[in-house]
Amino acid sequence: MKLSLLNELRAQNPIVLNVSNFVTVQDVANGINAIGASPIMSEEIAKTEAMVKMSGAVALNLGAFTQDQVAHVRKMGQLANQYGKPVILDPVAVGAVAYRLGVAQSLLRDFQVSVIRGNAGEIAALAGIQWAAKGIDAGEGQGDLKAIARSAALKHNCVVILSGPTDFITDGTTVVTVKNGTPLFQLHVGSGDMLSSIVGAFAAVTDDAFEAAQTACLVFGTTGQLVAEAIGAELPGTFTVKLMDQLHLVTTQEIEAVADYE
Numbered sequence: 001m002k003l004s005l006l007n008e009l010r011a012q013n014p015i016v017l018n019v020s021n022f023v024t025v026q027d028v029a030n031g032i033n034a035i036g037a038s039p040i041m042s043e044e045i046a047k048t049e050a051m052v053k054m055s056g057a058v059a060l061n062l063g064a065f066t067q068d069q070v071a072h073v074r075k076m077g078q079l080a081n082q083y084g085k086p087v088i089l090d091p092v093a094v095g096a097v098a099y100r101l102g103v104a105q106s107l108l109r110d111f112q113v114s115v116i117r118g119n120a121g122e123i124a125a126l127a128g129i130q131w132a133a134k135g136i137d138a139g140e141g142q143g144d145l146k147a148i149a150r151s152a153a154l155k156h157n158c159v160v161i162l163s164g165p166t167d168f169i170t171d172g173t174t175v176v177t178v179k180n181g182t183p184l185f186q187l188h189v190g191s192g193d194m195l196s197s198i199v200g201a202f203a204a205v206t207d208d209a210f211e212a213a214q215t216a217c218l219v220f221g222t223t224g225q226l227v228a229e230a231i232g233a234e235l236p237g238t239f240t241v242k243l244m245d246q247l248h249l250v251t252t253q254e255i256e257a258v259a260d261y262e
């Protein structure tokens with residue numbers, strides 16, 4: 001865990017290039033901005049190369065794609081590999097919809113990702129493990145989440161974040177768990193998407209994708225937890241607004257004071 005990456009991120013203000021989904025695009029852009037990085041979104045394949053070149057990391061979200069957009073994502077992933085930019089993949093709902101899983105698997109064959117960030121249903125699907133995912137949510141399943149995360153990481157040769165009440169972050173060998181968070185994250189559609197792109201912001205300021213993934217989970221989880229403790233009630237609207245504020249304001253000292261990871 002390297003919390004000083006948060007200060008590094010704020011000092012560098014790296015550009016994070018996103019293929020987002022139309023549902024959560026504004027939360028994702030503002031989340032990246034609030035934490036101290038610089039978001040840019042893209043939907044046009046013709047300008048992909050220039051945009052990849054100027055970016056520090058590329059975050060690819062499969063939340064709501066058309067076939068044209070899949071071609072765009074593929075080209076962006078391949079160009080990111082060519083220019084040595086870290087790629088973060090958010091495989092939204094691949095556990096619930098076979099077509100989505102097929103698309104994600106074909107993309108994972110066509111370019112190398114640095115980090116996959118998904119919930120239990122999504123990561124189990126990418127590991128080839130049985131799980132009853134529910135739409136965009138994790139759903140229900142049996143099994144050792146640590147082992148599922150590790151198996152997905154080994155299969156796709158990358159760092160994997162299996163997020164949820166506890167986040168499991170692994171490079172396929174070591175597994176770090178982050179227990180910070182709040183159930184309010186589940187009442188805000190886009191929490192996962194924000195986390196994935198924030199992983200991109202951290203990956204842009206270090207060559208160590210595993211460290212970037214751990215730190216992003218700790219920063220995001222503790223920030224949400226601090227907000228929930230401050231508002232003290234189940235108010236998803238208020239939570240969303242205050243989460244943006246706190247992502248901007250949170251300090252490494254405040255995070256250290258509540259950090260719960262091993």
Ligand SMILES: Nc1ncnc2c1ncn2[C@@H]1O[C@H](COP(=O)(O)OP(=O)(O)O)[C@@H](O)[C@H]1O
Nearest residue numbers: 119137163164165167181182183185186191192
């Ligand atoms: N019940 C919970 N308690 C604490 N934190 C949670 C809980 N559920 C999700 N989170 C946090 O919410 C964020 C988004 O994760 P998740 O809900 O798994 O993604 P998605 O929105 O893609 O399903 C992560 O930071 C995760 O740690």
Ligand SMILES: Cc1ncsc1CCOP(=O)(O)O
Nearest residue numbers: 021023063189190191192193
């Ligand atoms: C509701 C919805 N439908 C397609 S993408 C999307 C948003 C998913 O966001 P998250 O996985 O971050 O909750």
Ligand SMILES: [Mg+2]
Nearest residue numbers: 092136192193
């Ligand atoms: Mg999600």
